[in-house]
Every structure is written in structure tokens, then in C-alpha cells.
Amino acid sequence: MPQTTTTSGQYIHIPFCIAKCSYCDFYSVTDRSDTFDRLVAALQVEMELRAAAGFSGLVDTVYIGGGTPSLLEPRQLGTLIDALDRAVGLEAVREFTVEANPGEAPPDKLHGFRQLGMNRLSLGMQSFQPDLLRFLGRIHNPEDNLRTFEAARGAGFDNISVDLIYNIPGQSIQTWTADLRTVIGLAPEHISAYSLTVEKGTPLHQAVEQGDLSMPGDDLDADMFAATRDILGAAGYRPYETSNFARPGRECRHNLHYWRIEPYMGLGPSAHGFDGQRRYWNMADLDKYLDLVEAGAIPEAGSERLTPEQRQNERLAFGLRLEEGLKIRSIQPDMTTEMFIERYSRQLRKWSHCLELSGGRLRTTANGAILADAIAADFMTESAAAGQTDD
Numbered sequence: 001m002p003q004t005t006t007t008s009g010q011y012i013h014i015p016f017c018i019a020k021c022s023y024c025d026f027y028s029v030t031d032r033s034d035t036f037d038r039l040v041a042a043l044q045v046e047m048e049l050r051a052a053a054g055f056s057g058l059v060d061t062v063y064i065g066g067g068t069p070s071l072l073e074p075r076q077l078g079t080l081i082d083a084l085d086r087a088v089g090l091e092a093v094r095e096f097t098v099e100a101n102p103g104e105a106p107p108d109k110l111h112g113f114r115q116l117g118m119n120r121l122s123l124g125m126q127s128f129q130p131d132l133l134r135f136l137g138r139i140h141n142p143e144d145n146l147r148t149f150e151a152a153r154g155a156g157f158d159n160i161s162v163d164l165i166y167n168i169p170g171q172s173i174q175t176w177t178a179d180l181r182t183v184i185g186l187a188p189e190h191i192s193a194y195s196l197t198v199e200k201g202t203p204l205h206q207a208v209e210q211g212d213l214s215m216p217g218d219d220l221d222a223d224m225f226a227a228t229r230d231i232l233g234a235a236g237y238r239p240y241e242t243s244n245f246a247r248p249g250r251e252c253r254h255n256l257h258y259w260r261i262e263p264y265m266g267l268g269p270s271a272h273g274f275d276g277q278r279r280y281w282n283m284a285d286l287d288k289y290l291d292l293v294e295a296g297a298i299p300e301a302g303s304e305r306l307t308p309e310q311r312q313n314e315r316l317a318f319g320l321r322l323e324e325g326l327k328i329r330s331i332q333p334d335m336t337t338e339m340f341i342e343r344y345s346r347q348l349r350k351w352s353h354c355l356e357l358s359g360g361r362l363r364t365t366a367n368g369a370i371l372a373d374a375i376a377a378d379f380m381t382e383s384a385a386a387g388q389t390d391d
Contacts, residue, residue: 006057006058006262006263006276007057007058007059007060007061007092007257007262008057008058008059008060008257008262008263008264008265009059009060009061009062009063009253009254009257009258009262009263009264009265010059010061010062010063010084010088010264010265010267011062011063011064011065011254011264011265011266011267011271011272011273012043012062012063012064012065012069012080012084012266012267012268012271013027013065013066013067013266013267013268013269013270013271013282014039014064014065014066014067014068014069014071014072014268015027015028015029015039015066015067015268015269015270015286016028016029016030016032016033016036016039016066016067016068016069016071016072017029017030017066017067017068017071018030018068018071018104018139019137019139020137020203021136021137021138022135022136022137022202022203022204022207023136023137023165023196023197023198023199023202023203023204024137024199024202025199025200025201025202026066026067026270027067027269027270027284028066028067028068029286032286033071035286035290036071036072036073036076037076038290039268039286039290040072040076040079040080042289042290042293042294043080043083043267043268044079044080044083045293045294045296046267046268046293046298046299047083047084047087047088047267048083048087049293049296049297049298050087050265050267050273050298051087051088053298055088055265055275057263057265057275057276058089058092059088059089059090059092059093059265060092060093060094060095060253061093061094061095061096061097061253061254061257062081062084062090062093062095062096062097062254063097063098063254064077064080064097064098064099064118065097065099065122066099067099068099068100068101068104069098069099069100070098070099070100070101070104070105070109070113071104073109073112074109074112074113074115074116075112077098077113077116078116081116081117088265093117094253095119095120095159095252095253095254096117096118096119096120097118097120097121097122097161097252097254098113098118098120098121098122099121099122099123099124100121100122100123100124100148100152101123101124101138101140102123102124102125102140102144102145102147102148102149103139103140103141103144103147103148104140105148105151105152106151107151107154107155110148110151110152110154110155110157111155111156113155114155114156114157119157119158119159120157120159120160120161120252121152121157121159121160121161122160122161122162122163122192123145123148123149123152123160123161123162123163123188124138124163125145125162125163125164125183126138126163126164126165127142127164127165127168127171127179128142128145128178128179128182128183129142129171129175129179130142131170132168132170132171132175135168135169135170136165136168137203146186149162149186149188158189159189159190159250160188160189160190161188161189161190161191161192161252162183162186162188162190162191162192163192163194164179164180164183164191164192164193164194165193165194165195165196166193166194166195166196166221166224166225166228167195167196167215167216167220167221167224168196168216169213169214169215169216171216173220173223173224173227176224176227176228177227177231180193180227180228180231180232181231184231184232184235189246189247189250190244190245190246190247190250190251190252191232191237191244191245191246192243192244192245193228193232193243193244193245194243195221195224195225195243196215198215222370225370226370228245229366229369232245233245238323239323239369240322240323240324241255241259241321241322241323242321242369242370242372243321258318259318259319259321259322260318260322261274261311261314261315261318261330262274262276263275263276266280266281266282267282268282268289269282269283269284269285269286269289269299270282270283270284277305277306278303278304278305278306279303279304279306280300280302280303281300281301281302281303282299282300282301283299283300283301284301312331312332312380313376313380315330315331316331316376316379316380317373317376317377317380319362319376320362320363320364320372320373320375320376320379321372321373321376323363324361324363325361325362325363325364326361326362326363327360327361328340328360328361328362329360337357337360340357340362341357343382344379344382346382347375347378347379347382350378351368351371351375351378353365353367353368354367354368354371354375355368355375
């Protein structure tokens with residue numbers, strides 16, 4: 001393989017689930033256990049095809065997500081890891097994450113995953129309230145959350161991430177803060193706390209569109225966001241990204257590849273990848289994916305080469321969500337702070353109470369963090385205008 005100092009991530013999508021959640025728009029299928037081994041074989045072929053096509057970058061993170069990858073057996077994931085090592089090399093991997101759902105990852109599997117070298121576990125707990133779990137379509141219960149976490153510790157995982165959701169219909173600020181305090185009591189190394197969004201194509205979206213369901217108001221959403229930062233911050237979790245909190249040194253390295261617009265290779269149905277210049281996305285259809293790969297074809301549904309404007313917009317969108325902020329020279333290599341101030345003078349004045357600019361970086365303040373996406377969108381309008389002028 002070519003020698004390079006560029007680090008990259010490796011993502012493998014396992015699309016299998018026992019049940020579909022009402023809010024989830026990630027590609028997944030149910031009742032397809034008969035294709036587990038067939039997918040494992042196809043993923044090995046895709047690895048070889050993409051490596052032969054010139055994937056480069058020193059892989060330092062691996063993330064197996066889904067779906068529910070913990071439905072596979074350790075022997076099946078072990079086969080994938082061996083193949084991936086042959087295809088791209090895993091000697092530099094520092095963080096190896098596998099996702100699991102509470103109640104769907106028994107202790108023997110967790111031990112098997114840890115023995116394979118996986119050193120980080122992401123648990124989709126989402127809530128500790130039985131009624132809210134049922135509303136979300138989750139099939140586990142609060143006791144499963146606790147048992148699976150304890151089993152993961154017993155299996156040797158010393159880097160565990162927990163997912164939680166707020167802004168759920170029927171959820172109060174009291175039940176949300178109770179969930180936060182319960183998780184803090186478990187002492188995971190990382191917590192992802194997301195506001196529930198209504199994604200097109202999901203049962204949740206259909207219910208809202210038909211008027212059968214109303215989402216909580218913006219004020220309650222903002223109160224929950226503020227409570228999350230206050231409670232987790234007081235417990236020693238740093239908000240290194242708008243919705244992600246970590247103990248010092250336990251930030252998710254793999255997700256930082258995404259947020260810093262760094263390369264990553266995606267494998268599996270619906271997986272996305274980025275080589276530093278070109279993005280691609282695979283078929284979001286298990287059967288079509290399998291047929292294409294088994295025929296020796298790379299299973300892409302499409303791709304695009306990023307324009308300078310798209311690259312700028314992505315850096316704005318992700319950079320303003322990160323605590324480290326947006327590095328001014330990442331917008332354009334020759335852009336000085338003075339040039340940035342001149343180009344974005346209107347936005348800097350408009351959002352002055354939400355932003356700080358120092359050391360060649362633009363960051364949101366604590367009060368501005370909840371508005372990071374809106375601020376970035378406003379900056380993007382100026383980027384678009386500048387791009388038209390440059391043409």
C-alpha cells in the first residue's frame with residue numbers, strides 16, 4: 001500500500017434489525033438472518049474492490065454500525081476484520097467501535113467482540129422510560145439498558161458510548177433530566193444526546209404529517225438542550241460537538257473524521273464514503289447490493305466530486321458544531337482572519353452574541369451552540385454569493 005500520513009476511518013454498515021424504530025431513517029431490514037453469511041462474503045469482496053480502486057489513507061478508526069451489528073456472531077465479524085486487515089491494513093487502528101442494542105448483545109457475544117480487538121462499544125439506550133421506549137419502537141426495556149452496560153464492562157470494554165434522545169412527544173424536562181442522571185451514574189466514557197428529528201420516510205414523519213401526532217415545542221427543546229449541557233458538564237462530560245459529550249480523551253475519533261471532512265471508506269448497503277475529493281454512496285437495497293458485488297461490481301448508487309463551494313459549506317456546517325470551532329484557513333488555504341471578517345461581516349454582526357473569533361478559529365459561544373446549524377446556514381448564503389462572483 002502507498003505510504004501516507006493521512007489518517008482515515010473505516011465504516012461497515014450491517015443493515016439487519018429485529019424491529020424497525022419509528023423515527024429511524026438509516027437503512028435497515030428485518031427478518032433477513034438467512035443472508036447474514038452472504039452479506040459477510042459480499043463485504044469481503046467490496047473491500048477488495050475498493051482497495052484495488054485506489055483507496056488510500058492510514059486507517060486509524062473502524063466503526064461497525066447499522067442496523068444492529070451485534071446480531072452477527074463474533075466469528076462472522078472476525079471474518080470481516082481479517083479481510084479488512086488484508087485489504088487496507090489495521091495496524092494503526094486506535095479506536096474500534098461496534099454498535100449494539102440493549103437486550104440484543106448477550107455477555108458471550110460481548111466477550112467475543114472484545115477478544116476480536118473491538119475496544120469501544122456504542123449502546124443505543126435512547127431512554128430509561130418504558131412508555132417512551134415503546135413510542136420510539138424500541139424492543140428493549142430500562143432493565144436491559146443496565147444489564148447490557150454491566151455485561152459490557154464485564155467483557156472488558158473500558159470505552160462505552162451511550163445514545164440518548166430528547167424532545168420526544170410525551171417526555172417532560174423532569175423525565176429527561178432523570179435519564180441524564182441515571183446515565184451519569186453508569187459512568188460511560190461518552191454520551192450522545194440528540195433531539196428527536198422528524199425524518200422523511202419514517203412512520204414518525206407520516207404521523208406528524210397526518211396530524212396524528214405533534215412534536216414538542218421549540219421552548220421545551222431548548223430547555224432540554226440547556227439542561228443536557230449543564231448536567232453533563234457538571235459531571236465532567238465536555239460538549240466537544242453539539243450533541244456529543246465525552247470524558248477528556250474519549251471523544252469519538254471516528255466521527256471526528258466525518259466532522260473534520262477527512263477521508264473514510266464506507267462498506268455495505270447504503271454506506272457512504274469520501275476519499276478527500278469524491279463522495280460516494282452505495283445502493284440502499286440489500287438484494288441489489290448483494291447481486292452487484294457478487295457480480296464483481298462496486299455497488300455505488302451515485303457519487304459526486306465536491307466543488308469548492310460544497311467543501312466550504314461542509315466545513316462551515318460541521319466546524320460550527322465542534323467545540324474546537326472552524327479553522328479559518330480551512331475555508332480557503334490563503335484566507336486570513338481579516339479576509340474572513342470582510343467576507344462575512346454581515347453574519348458576524350448578526351450573530352455577534354453567539355460567536356467568538358480568535359486564534360484563527362470561529363467558535364460558537366455556550367449560548368450560541370444551540371443555533372449552530374442556523375448560523376452555518378446563514379454563512380453558507382454568503383459562500384454561495386461569493387462563489388457566483390468568483391465565476
